[in-house]
Amino acid sequence: MGPLLYVCDLIVYIGIFGIVSLSLNLEFGFAGLANFGKVAFFLIGAYTYALLSQIGLPFYLCLIAGALISAIFGLLISLPALRLRSDYLAIAVLAFGEILRLIMKSEKWLAGGNWGIAVSPIFPWMGSHLIYRLENIALVGFCLVICFLVVQLLANSPYGRAMRAIREDEVAAEALGKDRAKFKAQALMLGSAMAGVAGGLYAQYLQYALPGMFMPMITFTVWIMVLLGGPANNWGALLGAALVQIFDRGTNIAKDYFTLPIDPSNLQYILFGVLIILVLLYRPQGLLKESKVKTKALRLAHNGRSAVKNKGSQ
Amino acid sequence: MEEALLRIREVSKHFGGVYAVNGVSLDINHGGICGLVGPNGSGKTTLFNTILGLHRPDQGAIYFNGKCTNNLAPHQIYELGLVNAFQLPRLFYSLSVLDNMLVAARGQQGDRLLNSLFLRGRWQEQEKGLIEEALDILELVELDRLAFSPAGELSGGQRKLLEVARGLMAKPRLLLLDEPAAGINPELGKRIFQKLKDFSHNGIAFFIVEHRLEILFQFASWVYVMDKGKIVIAGQPQALIDDPAFYAIYLGEE
Numbered sequence: 001m002g003p004l005l006y007v008c009d010l011i012v013y014i015g016i017f018g019i020v021s022l023s024l025n026l027e028f029g030f031a032g033l034a035n036f037g038k039v040a041f042f043l044i045g046a047y048t049y050a051l052l053s054q055i056g057l058p059f060y061l062c063l064i065a066g067a068l069i070s071a072i073f074g075l076l077i078s079l080p081a082l083r084l085r086s087d088y089l090a091i092a093v094l095a096f097g098e099i100l101r102l103i104m105k106s107e108k109w110l111a112g113g114n115w116g117i118a119v120s121p122i123f124p125w126m127g128s129h130l131i132y133r134l135e136n137i138a139l140v141g142f143c144l145v146i147c148f149l150v151v152q153l154l155a156n157s158p159y160g161r162a163m164r165a166i167r168e169d170e171v172a173a174e175a176l177g178k179d180r181a182k183f184k185a186q187a188l189m190l191g192s193a194m195a196g197v198a199g200g201l202y203a204q205y206l207q208y209a210l211p212g213m214f215m216p217m218i219t220f221t222v223w224i225m226v227l228l229g230g231p232a233n234n235w236g237a238l239l240g241a242a243l244v245q246i247f248d249r250g251t252n253i254a255k256d257y258f259t260l261p262i263d264p265s266n267l268q269y270i271l272f273g274v275l276i277i278l279v280l281l282y283r284p285q286g287l288l289k290e291s292k293v294k295t296k297a298l299r300l301a302h303n304g305r306s307a308v309k310n311k312g313s314q
Numbered sequence: 315m316e317e318a319l320l321r322i323r324e325v326s327k328h329f330g331g332v333y334a335v336n337g338v339s340l341d342i343n344h345g346g347i348c349g350l351v352g353p354n355g356s357g358k359t360t361l362f363n364t365i366l367g368l369h370r371p372d373q374g375a376i377y378f379n380g381k382c383t384n385n386l387a388p389h390q391i392y393e394l395g396l397v398n399a400f401q402l403p404r405l406f407y408s409l410s411v412l413d414n415m416l417v418a419a420r421g422q423q424g425d426r427l428l429n430s431l432f433l434r435g436r437w438q439e440q441e442k443g444l445i446e447e448a449l450d451i452l453e454l455v456e457l458d459r460l461a462f463s464p465a466g467e468l469s470g471g472q473r474k475l476l477e478v479a480r481g482l483m484a485k486p487r488l489l490l491l492d493e494p495a496a497g498i499n500p501e502l503g504k505r506i507f508q509k510l511k512d513f514s515h516n517g518i519a520f521f522i523v524e525h526r527l528e529i530l531f532q533f534a535s536w537v538y539v540m541d542k543g544k545i546v547i548a549g550q551p552q553a554l555i556d557d558p559a560f561y562a563i564y565l566g567e568e
Contacts (some may be wrong), residue, residue, distance in 0.1 A: 153431050158416065158424035158441065165406045165417045172404035175366060176418045177392035177484070178425070186427050293413055297441035301412075301449070302462060 008133035010249055012205055015140035016198050018241040019147050021225040022234060023194035026151050028223075029231035029290075030160060031187035032167030034086045037077065037093030039218040040100045041070045041192040045199025047104065047111055050119045050209040059122040063143075063200045070196025071189040078185035098216060105211040116210025119203045136205050143201060147194050151234050154190075156294045163187060164232065164293070217269070221248075224272060228279050230286025239287060247275070317380060319344045319488055319519055320365070320396070325374030326543075327357075327364050334360040336543035337374070342488060347510060347520045349530045349551075352540035353564060358523045359401065361540070362490050366398050367391045379487065393420060397484045401492035401523075403477035407466035411457055411476060414465050415448035416441070418483040448483055454509055455479045471498040478506060482513060491522045495529050507533045531555065539563060 020042060027033045045066035052062040077096065081089050104111060111117045123135040154160050163183055165173040170180045203209040221244060229240025251271060255264035279286065318341035327335040334357045342348050350358050363369045365376060367388040376383050378396050386394075397418075406414050422444075424430045424437030452458040455475040460468065468476060474497065481489045494510075495503030503526060510520050511533050524530040531537070531551035539547040539554065541563045547554065554560045 150431065153434070154427075157430035157434070158422050158437060159427055159430035161409070161413055161417055162425045164409060164413075168406040168408060169404050171368075172400065172406070173417070174388045175368070175392065175398055175400075176480070177389045177420060178417070179387070179389045190427075290408060292410065295441055296438050297445050298412070300442070301445045305461070 005129050005133060006249075008130065008137060010245060012133060012136045012140055014242045014245045015137065015144045016202050016205070017222065017225065017245060018144050018238050019140075019198040019201075020195050020222050021229070021237040021241040022144075022147050022151050023191040023198070024222050024226050025229075025231060025234060025237035026154070026194070027187050027191040028226060029233070029237070030155060030163045030167065031184060032086070032170075033081060033184060033187060034090040035077075035093055035188070035191065036090040036219055036223075037095075037097040038195060038222050039214050039216060040093070040097035041073060041195035042199040042202070042218060043097070043100055043104065043214040044070045044073055044192075045196030046203035046209045046213070047199075048196065049200030049203050050117050051111060053119055053204075054117065059204065063197055066196040066200040067193040068196075070199070071193040074188040074190075074192025075185055077192070078181075078188040081184050081188060082181050094216065094219070097214075097219060101211050101214050104214075111209065114211060116208050116212075119207050119209060121207055122204055136201075140201050140205075143197055147197070148234060148238070150190075151194075155232075155234060155291060158295075161293045221272070224276050224279075227276060227286060230288035230290065232290040233286070233288045234291070236286050236288035243287075247271075318342060319379060320521070321377040322365070323375050323377070325361075325364060325371045325376060327360055327369050327372055333543045335364060335371075338540075338543070338545050339374075340538055340545055340548070342519055342521050344487075345517050345519050346514050346536070347507075347522060347534045349534035349537035350521060350523045350540060351525070351527065351530065351537060351564075356540045357543040358540055359492060362398065362492055362523065365490065366396070392484070395420070395485070395487035396490070397481050397486035397488070398490045399477045399481035399492070399494065401496070403473040405465040405468075405473060405476060405480075407464065409465060410462050411452065411465050411468070412445065412448055412461040414476060414480055415452065415483045416444055418480045419444045419448075420484050451479050451482050455506075471502055474498055475502075475506065478510075482518070486518055488519045488521060491520060491524075493523055493525060495524055495526045500526070500529070503529050504532075 020038060024035060024038055027035045048066035048069050049062045052065055053059065077093055080092055084092060105114050107113055122139065123132060126132065162173065162178045166178055166180050166183050174180050225240035225244045226237055228243060229238065230236030251268050260267060320342040322338055322340050325335060325338050326333060338361060352358055360369065364371050367383060367386055371384060378394055381394065383391050406417065422437065423433060423440050429437060449458055449461060452461055455478065457472060457475060457479065465476060474494065478491065478494055494506055507529055514520055522530065522534070534551055537549065537551055537554055538545050539560060546563060547557065547560055
């Protein structure tokens, strides 16, 4: 693969994982829900896309269906999320993701078991790898922009403020009129829907869906993206996605130039672990700080006040 | 006669075999300041939590504004205008002081998912008004200069003030306050009560647990005395001061 193709491929990956990272940021960064089953919703979106496109549905309906089915599972996950402490929730959804993967691996009648199923690409083959990738960059970019707008608008609204309040102290937030059950369910549904769209895009781009694509490591990779970029900051989630993808690729390339006493692909996992420890030790808030709630009215009030202050100091 | 704002009838709440609240009945009227006093462990905070829906009463009924609240969730009770300020402030520390206030506003258009996305014009307009109200209340408690600082940077006394201010932000019909003057200097405590008194003239009723009797008795118009889960005496502060039974409860019966 030429360098240009390689970079285009990287951009598609950054876009797809950017969407997943934004979705986890919504759930964890803003609403404080430790979703360690992210890969499950990615898987649901991918398989929904694959199965529906096989029966000939147009691609946008497949993506939307993936989002909806994923959202339904998100709603189901929110039921234990209301009862379990966040660390137990993390374990429960982690297991959920593995169970789903093992089901897809064991079944034969639905989606080809371990061998997975082929997915026909959206874009007809134009005889060029570059064009294929550029088309995908446009599609993924379009979805990413929509997801980003949604989470950004939410973050900067009374809704986003209420979510942060629930994250900080859910009992106090409930006593201040916020229905925490509703907020948690909605955050998990929306986050799952976004991960479902990303899963559909992923299957479509790779032109297949198989259980090996949905190892738990995907979840942890997305967590590193959010923690590195900065929880509760949507730009941070994107930055994290880009940096982790580049790190992933970079170490993949670098390993060809070194002879190591251990298997280099294991070393990559170790480096990921070291990275996350360093982030949590030295920059627990992530590279970008939590974004404040920004609304037009708040900005006006803030400007008004600084104008008064300046007058006072003159 | 006008029906009381809050009516509690024969309410009991037990944990295991221990009755924390045992057959309590009381009325809180519209407006004014009502006190609740009693030794530690007499069940005051449990009674408050039961009123707020954080505990379900085992027996009895609670009516707020004529509506039975026994089976309502805390956030529903809040929407009726029955609001609480915690004894130990439970602020949202990474949010700004102003955001803490805005979280508490009742009836917001923009805290629904779809509204926040698609009716931005409408809630932005509402938010402008809410910010003005919030800044007015913050000015009363002298926190307006810190409106845009994170709540985590406030001192202990300021946190207490913000907790009370946040309760006022909800425009409650009834605000429950658990020891608003505890842990702050007496002068400030008195100022807080003075401000509550001003608000009570605007039709907000206050039900206040307070150990600082010298402050409470100065401002309250009626005081309930609780001991071992029961209301044992009630009356105007002056009458209680003259009642030897009151001292017996407070200082121990020995």
